[in-house]
Structure formats: structure tokens, C-alpha cells
Amino acid sequence: MTDSEQFDVVVVGAGFAGLTAARNLKDKGITAVVLESRDRLGGRTWYRKFADTDQLIEMGGNWLTMNYQPLMQAELDRYDIPIELSPEMAASEWLINGKRTRGFPVPLDEIKSLEKAVLHCVRAADRIDPYAPLDTQGLEDLDVSWDEFFAPLDLPRATWDFLSMFPVFYAARDTASMSALMLLQQLALVGNSPWSFFAIGHHRFTHGTKSMIDAIAGDCADVRLNTHVASVTQDDDGVEVTTSEGDVLRARCVIWTTPLNCWNDVTFTPALSQGKQDAAAGAHSSDMTVKFWALVEKNDVDAVMAGPSTNRGLAVLSREYDVEGSALKVGFSCDPTAFDFNSVEGTDAAVEALTPGAHVIKSDWHDWNTDVLAKGSWFGARPGMLSTTHSELSRPEGRILFASSDIAVSFMGWMEGALETAHKASADAVALLGSRP
Structure with missing residues (x-):
């Protein structure tokens, strides 16, 4: 057998799910190492500077809905992390069926x-x-x-x-x-x-998702960045994890937390169930998401909510910060080909479609769809998927346990969903290790 490091648990992925699972295991006295392919923590959350400014923004996951997310509330209380409301949209417009209105949408x-x-x-x-x-x-x-x-x-x-x-x-x-x-x-x-559904997700971290990611990571014993897992092999005695550099780690079980769309990029022996493979191959897909940021010259519109019929999938453009007399706005589209979001000119065209006359000064985005470690943003279920495979996605396979917001029972795609699956997977790991010394 190849010489290898030995652990109770190997956790793959250092987003909310992976770090929370590793923290929970440490609380139980179980040795766990977290392996992360990126050069940063956070996974599909990413709090960083906007363009060439000092203004920090959320390039990935952002909002919370605190009245209905008790697991997130418990983490906020544990680490004393402040949250705040996004700015109130005092002047907002609807763009519905080609008509621009204020007040009632239809x-x-x-x-x-x-x-x-x-x-x-x-x-x-x-x-x-x-x-x-x-x-x-x-x-x-x-x-x-x-x-x-x-x-x-x-x-x-x-x-x-x-x-x-x-x-x-x-x-x-x-x-x-x-x-x-x-x-x-x-x-x-x-x-x-319906009103709560419409108003969902108005809270955000005062100091960004990074404030909680760093707090949880501080309670983890061993987190290794720039470490990509190439294969996972399990037998009756344990699991062998091999990195792309050829390093081998041996553990009694693995908690797998990468995005669902990336599961087929790793060689599992034995192979994952057909249901998991099918889901990873496109039974689900979130590879249409565009989240972009634009620094826009001040105008009298705080937010525009739009039906997609006339705006190529653009749904919202909303002021999140005031920067040097201008408005820093976040926008969403479900068509990454509609505009060239890599350029100020392309983003300006997108903003113009929602707010005519608005001028973009600077823009910024991250293409999660072509990011090989994400292959999309947050979870979006295709028709027919959840009613047939929802349970299968989180079902353990031998000594491999799964955690990700993509496979949560509740709040799929939310940070709350990542926490839910992390608690379940870490509890399952404690039970597995306790029953098989």
C-alpha cells in the first residue's frame, strides 16, 4: 500500500459545508483535514474588492433570510457576527411586458x-x-x-x-x-x-461572508489550500484519497462537499450511484447564472425588477452600496451570452436595458459557469429531478458522506442548506466512526 497520511476524516471542499463539517468533527475530538482546490476559502461565496477599488462586494453567495434560517442564526450567535439589511429601495421600478411603471407591477x-x-x-x-x-x-x-x-x-x-x-x-x-x-x-x-417569498433574502453579513468563513475555519484543525483531489477509493477498511500531485491521504471516511456539477470530474472507486452521476451530468444545472456588479452614475432609480420577456433574461438591477457619489449596483441574468460582461461596454448595455440613460463607470463579475471548480452558481433544479432523486443526492455511499447546499433537503442553494448538510454529514461520520473502530 502507498505510504499515506492517516486521518479519521478527510473533508473535500472549504466552503460553508466543508468547514462547518470539519469544525463539528473537531468539537467531537475527531481528527479531520480539509482539502480545498482553490487558493482561498469560501467556495461559491467570495468576498473581495470590486474592480480596482477598495469597496468589498460579494461575488458569490450573499443574502440571508433570518426569520426562517435557524442554523445560520446559531452560527451568527456562536461567533458574534453582525448582519445588516441591504439598502431600502426607496425609488424602484418595474419593467413588465415592455412597460416601465412604479407601484403595482401589473x-x-x-x-x-x-x-x-x-x-x-x-x-x-x-x-x-x-x-x-x-x-x-x-x-x-x-x-x-x-x-x-x-x-x-x-x-x-x-x-x-x-x-x-x-x-x-x-x-x-x-x-x-x-x-x-x-x-x-x-x-x-x-x-x-407570498409576501415573505417575495421579500426573502434581504439580510447580508456586515463584514461579508468571509467574516463567518474565517471564523469557522479558525475552529478547524487542518485546512490545506491548492490541494485538488483526483480520485477516491474505498474498501471495507477505509478510504484512500489521492491528490492531483500524487499525495495520498488515508481516512476512515470522507465528507464530499464540492458542487454537484463537479462530482463526475473525480474518479470514485467503486463508482457513485447512477442517480448521482446523472445529476452531476446535467439532470440539474445552474450554469446559466450571471451575477454582475456595476458602478453607475447616480440616478433616481434604486432598483429595477424586470420580467425577462424583453430584456434577454435580465431580472434585477439593485443598488447595494454608495461609492464616491455613485451607486454600486448588483444585477442578475439567466443568459450569460446576452451581454459581454467582461467589458464595461457590455455591462453598460445590460444596465441600459434596465435603466435607460444610466452610465457604467466600472464593472466586475466572475464567470461561475466556466469556473471548473464550480461549473455554475447556486442550485437550480430542472423539471423532474427533485421528485425522483432528491433523497439519492445526499445518501451516503459506504464511507463517503455528502454535504453541499446543492443537495440540501431545505433551502437548496442557500448557505442555510450548506449548514444543514454539514451537520448531517458530520453526525453521520461520528456514528460511522463510533461503530467501526
């Missing part, structure tokens, strides 16, 4: 249609237990595209354009490729309140 003659659509969502979400796997509840009829879910209502154009905004904003998917079940579960998670 015409008055379509209010009844909007009420009918909202009631359709509430009735469907009322069937969902948001804290149980979605493939155990007989919800196949809801695991259809956003288009198909609303098709029976024959909604008028403005109402449909308004509703089409939500797959883009919440999961960066278009209406044809987004599972209605995932969005309906989020409605159930906030007490089946």
Missing part, C-alpha cells in the same frame, strides 16, 4: 389574474413538507417547468411576464428549464406567505 385589469396565480401557488405549496425529501411526498405533478405549472391558467401577458421573473431571480433559470417544485418548496419554507 395593470389593474390583470389583478384578478395575478390573484388567481398566487392562489395557485399557495394551494400547491400547501401540499409540501419543506423539511422532508421531495421524492417521498407524491409531488411529481408539481415537478414540472414553471411554464407547464401555470399553463392551465392562461394568464395575460403582463401577469405572466411578472411571474417569469422569479425563476431568473431565485435560481437564474428560464421558465422552461426551472422546476416549479423547487420554487414552491421555498414558498412553503417561508410559511406559505
Whole structure:
């Protein structure tokens, strides 16, 4: 056998899930090493400077919804980490069905249609237990595209354009490729309140996600950056993890926390289940997301929320910071090819589509879709996935345990989901190690 380092547990990935799992194991007196391919901590959260300024921004995960996320609240309390509200949008506009308005998003003659659509969502979400796997509840009829879910209502154009905004904003998917079940579960998670669903995620870390990532990492015994795992082999006695540099680490179990889209990039022996392989190969995909930042000359619009029908997938442009007399705004699109976000000119075209006359001074973004360690941003479920494979994604395979916001039972794609799976995987590791000395 190859000479190797010995650990109780190897944790792969140093985002919220991996670091929390390793911290939990250390609290139990279990030796764990965290291996991270990147040269930084945080995974798909990334608090860094905007362009060539000193203003810090969240290039990845950002917002919290504190009334409904107790695991995150417990971490905030443990480390005494402050949070704050994003700026209030005093002057906001709707761009729905090609018309720009302030106030109510749809015409008055379509209010009844909007009420009918909202009631359709509430009735469907009322069937969902948001804290149980979605493939155990007989919800196949809801695991259809956003288009198909609303098709029976024959909604008028403005109402449909308004509703089409939500797959883009919440999961960066278009209406044809987004599972209605995932969005309906989020409605159930906030007490089946349409208003709470609409207003979800307004809190942010005062000092960025890095403040909590660093705090959790400080409670981990051994974290190694720039360490890429190439293969994982398990047998009855343990697991052997081999890095791309040829180093070998031997452990009694592994906690795997990388993004789901990257699971097939590693050689597992024995191979992962077919359900996991299929999910990693594209049964789910979040590779359409664009999150961009733009420093915009001051104007009288704090935020624009847009239906995607006339703006190539752009859903929102919202002021987050004031910088040197200008507004630093964050935007989202579900079409990475719509604009050239690598250039100020391309970003200016995107901003112009939402806020005519606004001038971009500087811009910045990270292409998570071509990032080989992410292959997309936060989780977005395709139709038919969750009602058939939700339980399978987090099911342990021998001595390999799984944790990621992508595979959470609740709050998929959120930092809360990463914490949920980290607590489960670390508890499962303690049980496994206790039963097999």
C-alpha cells in the first residue's frame, strides 16, 4: 500500500459545508483535514474588492433570510457576527411586458389574474413538507417547468411576464428549464406567505461572508489550500484519497462537499450511484447564472425588477452600496451570452436595458459557469429531478458522506442548506466512526 497520511476524516471542499463539517468533527475530538482546490476559502461565496477599488462586494453567495434560517442564526450567535439589511429601495421600478411603471407591477385589469396565480401557488405549496425529501411526498405533478405549472391558467401577458421573473431571480433559470417544485418548496419554507417569498433574502453579513468563513475555519484543525483531489477509493477498511500531485491521504471516511456539477470530474472507486452521476451530468444545472456588479452614475432609480420577456433574461438591477457619489449596483441574468460582461461596454448595455440613460463607470463579475471548480452558481433544479432523486443526492455511499447546499433537503442553494448538510454529514461520520473502530 502507498505510504499515506492517516486521518479519521478527510473533508473535500472549504466552503460553508466543508468547514462547518470539519469544525463539528473537531468539537467531537475527531481528527479531520480539509482539502480545498482553490487558493482561498469560501467556495461559491467570495468576498473581495470590486474592480480596482477598495469597496468589498460579494461575488458569490450573499443574502440571508433570518426569520426562517435557524442554523445560520446559531452560527451568527456562536461567533458574534453582525448582519445588516441591504439598502431600502426607496425609488424602484418595474419593467413588465415592455412597460416601465412604479407601484403595482401589473395593470389593474390583470389583478384578478395575478390573484388567481398566487392562489395557485399557495394551494400547491400547501401540499409540501419543506423539511422532508421531495421524492417521498407524491409531488411529481408539481415537478414540472414553471411554464407547464401555470399553463392551465392562461394568464395575460403582463401577469405572466411578472411571474417569469422569479425563476431568473431565485435560481437564474428560464421558465422552461426551472422546476416549479423547487420554487414552491421555498414558498412553503417561508410559511406559505407570498409576501415573505417575495421579500426573502434581504439580510447580508456586515463584514461579508468571509467574516463567518474565517471564523469557522479558525475552529478547524487542518485546512490545506491548492490541494485538488483526483480520485477516491474505498474498501471495507477505509478510504484512500489521492491528490492531483500524487499525495495520498488515508481516512476512515470522507465528507464530499464540492458542487454537484463537479462530482463526475473525480474518479470514485467503486463508482457513485447512477442517480448521482446523472445529476452531476446535467439532470440539474445552474450554469446559466450571471451575477454582475456595476458602478453607475447616480440616478433616481434604486432598483429595477424586470420580467425577462424583453430584456434577454435580465431580472434585477439593485443598488447595494454608495461609492464616491455613485451607486454600486448588483444585477442578475439567466443568459450569460446576452451581454459581454467582461467589458464595461457590455455591462453598460445590460444596465441600459434596465435603466435607460444610466452610465457604467466600472464593472466586475466572475464567470461561475466556466469556473471548473464550480461549473455554475447556486442550485437550480430542472423539471423532474427533485421528485425522483432528491433523497439519492445526499445518501451516503459506504464511507463517503455528502454535504453541499446543492443537495440540501431545505433551502437548496442557500448557505442555510450548506449548514444543514454539514451537520448531517458530520453526525453521520461520528456514528460511522463510533461503530467501526
